[in-house]
Amino acid sequence: MSFLPDESLDIPGLAPPPRSQPAPAATDDPLLAGLNPQQRAAVLSRADALLIVAGAGSGKTSVLTRRIARLLRDRELWPSQILAITFTNKAAGEMRERVGQLIGHEAANGMWISTFHSACVRILRREAQQFGFTQAFTIYDSADSRALIKRIVKDLQADTLGLTVSAAAGKISRLKNELIDAEGYSRQLNPNDPTEVMFLEVFRRYSAELARANAFDFDDLIAQTVYLFRAFPQVAALYQRRFRHILVDEYQDTNHAQYALIRELTRAVEPQHVPADTRIETDATGGIPAAALTVVGDSDQSIYAFRGADIRNIVEFERDFPGAEVILLEQNYRSTQTILDAANAVIGNNFDRIAKNLFTEVGAGDRIVGFTGYSQHDEAQFVADEIQKIHEQGVPYNQIAVFYRTNAQTRALEEIFIRSALPYRVLGGTKFYERAEIKDAMAYLIAVANPADALALRRILNTPKRGIGPATETALALHADQLGGTMRDALGDAAALGLGPKVTAAILDLSGILDDATATIDTALVPDVLTAILERTKYVELLRASRDPQDEARAENVEELVAVTREFQRNNPEGRLVDFLTEVALVAAADDLDDSSGTVSLMTLHTAKGLEYDAVFITGVEENLLPHQMSASEPGGPAEERRLFYVGITRARKKLHLSLAMTRSTFGDTQVAAPSRYLQEIPTELIDWRDAPGMGMRSTSSQRSLGTTRSGREQFSYGTSLPLGKPKTEWANRVTATVRDNGDLTLAAGDRIRHVDFGEGRVTTVTGTGPKSIAEVQFESAGRKRLLIKIAPIEKI
DNA sequence: TAAACAATGTTTTTT
């Protein structure tokens, strides 16, 4: 998909397409086959505003795609008149695919199905020149925003007033999500509070710098589109005329700016903005009526209040859109009744919600498996062992997922998974693009695409080292101000600065490299632009020549980026540099999920939204983690954490595992962890608690071990088993840190070994070859384990 | 300029 404005907006099909044939009778319409009455109603409704309250697993994607398919097949609309907003790019791709499967891919061509951010980028790229930006604007991610704010805070010495970078960044983001700009803030602040006045100055400068750099931050993408529509009604009218049916998924997680955007798009077009030759049906006054709106959501799954999502958007939908129809989908087609009972029980503890009870016809299924480990590594080992067991029962790895509250929890899981030779991948934590060398290379591309971007230019000014220090940088910035131009202009005019000949030559060299590359971007392939820059700057070459051993890996990462651009070009033959930069800026954690990869998926509970797996593990179900400590002080925090747990539970189709650890180390020291309050909310008969090895002595009290006594103080205790009855196999809160290398140790079935944690055991089978050979070992007390021979802490005895 | 050392923050979730 191209973001460049080469696609005509005033499409020929502005009039409804002629109806070819009457729609099949509802009874034998294949698009309605297999739907329950509520789902059917949701597909068929022609209300101007429709709210589908879709409980978890209630087949909402199916309903949405069939609804779209029916609109298109029966020629009620052209594809280009449909705008569908999804939560991730991956969901957008799936929805497009499924509509295509239903009515043919050609018939579905031209729909806009994308995330809020992608849709806004597409609009902004087309309309940027209307308000002082160019089509090549940069999208600043949170790190970029922070970098810019950091410089401003430093310049203004705002930190002396206790204004930190993260506080300022968070506040700016929140204000933008509320559609409040710096001027709006100036009207509401307390002028006697110096910190607020200082913050206003930071906010002002930040906004000015963004505009000057021809850049939008994440929040701007939405907020500035709203601003554009409000300031330029004739521009808004273009889109209001074009989109006749708007669908929004995950409506419970929209923030105010997104809500406002939908309101703007679903405004009726005033007669003066209707062209004389329009073929859309006009009303009595000559205007065009508002587009139809379908929203889908579930307030029980609202988990993004922290980034401004406003649950009122869905709760007050009927008030916002009078005459709206509401359809409730409660039948679940995903999970077993046991899993749903647990989910219903947990979410039932949130008051102030519309009662909703998920049910299914598939039967009770297996009990939920609970496990309490001694440490996070013990817990991780349970997860690994259990996954292995489930896998042997025929569940493929890619149908298994492990969820956690915080990204930091991946560490213990990864350590154990590697040892157990379990194929896994971690979703999110987009580390690749956060690496310094990748950011450098990306900064070159951004500077080439958007010459106004001073932030990108500053980053590469002296990378690789070319003798352009902070003093020269300041001089260049100053010179840009004097010229009334951009920093890039100042670069080309470096001779006028009267600097030393060496520095001047270095600046002009860089200027030439960037200018030459900029000249090619409208036609050149993305990998060619990147390799040309890397060649001329000798970036990779210098890394390879470096004495720092880590630089070799950095060079490889940059080569990997080249491979990424090739991959992009293969998927988007028409894509240009700007398209590549857009795609990189807007990838979501769940987007790089590859269903065909035969691996277990690890992700945060937030990332898990909208996904489903045969077997789900929710780890770290402890107080201060789930609910997270930070949420306690926030209004609505614990309730939102409960919804998060609910989202996690309802991802599971057949098997659900809940696990926790008795101790967990954070920040270096180890603390005793208490079971989450949410565990008590699940009826005990639904959970099959499995104790860690050595916990047998207190098995009678295993339910009590869940902790919290009714009455206060002594909130929780593991009895005496924790300090006293420590079994030999207990895991310390530290896994042997150093990466072991057993060299070419070879084992065969029948060999006896000793393992640091599991004790003695006998090898039953060996699979794989070389460094990847895996031994299956029957331990005397710890059970059966799979070990990666090369790195396992074992010795032959 | 680089290396050595100290200080600091990180762990809430993300487009």
Add this chain to the structure above:
DNA sequence: ACATTGTTTA
């Protein structure tokens, strides 16, 4: 505990 960032020193 660990990694990144800033500061001092050679």
